[in-house]
Amino acid sequence: MSSVIEDLSEDEEDDFQLPRKKRDDDEMDITPMIDITFLLLIFFVVCSKMDPTQMGKIPEATNGVAISAKESAVVFIEAAGKDKVVLKRIDGSEFSSDEETQTSELIEYISKELKSTLGDEKNHVMIMGDAEITVGEVTRVQKIIGDAFEDITSTYIAVKEQ
Incomplete structure (x- = not known):
């Protein structure tokens, strides 16, 4: 009977887990890369010094x-x-x-x-x-x-x- 209780408790735990979204290996999220690019661009524009000579x-x-x-x-x-x-x-x-x-x-x-x-x-x-x-x-x-x-x-x- 203890084995039946263990089986039920494992099934109940599995029911409460959210299903994981599977991501294709071909997809890549480039949002952080775009964020970093714009931060670097802003940094160089603000820090650069225009020298007319x-x-x-x-x-x-x-x-x-x-x-x-x-x-x-x-x-x-x-x-x-x-x-x-x-x-x-x-x-x-x-x-x-x-x-x-x-x-x-x-x-x-x-x-x-x-x-x-x-x-x-x-x-x-x-x-x-x-x-x-x-x-x-x-x-x-x-x-x-x-x-x-x-x-x-x-x-x-x-x-x-x-």
């Missing part, structure tokens, strides 16, 4: 508007080694290598140049460089000029022909 080189000029250097304030940008540039005035003298001092010297120089050309009603700044200059350096000089001189109508970029 690493963008690229200025393309060669193929055509453009003829602007006289005599009617504009001219700033030369020359390469001085890897990732370094030298800013020069039209007379060939260099601006300071310290960026803060360079900014004040650049503003003072352009103010003086524009005052000498304002009699001819010209209000242009020309930035001259060559192919070794990065776009970031030209943009930095343009930003300094744009922030300091709101009345400048145009800033022209000249590229040396080869």
Whole structure:
């Protein structure tokens, strides 16, 4: 009789178990993989730093508007080694290598140049460089000029022909 009770108790236990869903071996749940991919994407977008100095080189000029250097304030940008540039005035003298001092010297120089050309009603700044200059350096000089001189109508970029 004890064996009958054991058999009944085993049957009762089997009745209370939920049936297991059988999964095909061919199926794979990729939801966690997608979650991780989006988390990594969000992480790299949030942690990345955009650096405009690493963008690229200025393309060669193929055509453009003829602007006289005599009617504009001219700033030369020359390469001085890897990732370094030298800013020069039209007379060939260099601006300071310290960026803060360079900014004040650049503003003072352009103010003086524009005052000498304002009699001819010209209000242009020309930035001259060559192919070794990065776009970031030209943009930095343009930003300094744009922030300091709101009345400048145009800033022209000249590229040396080869």
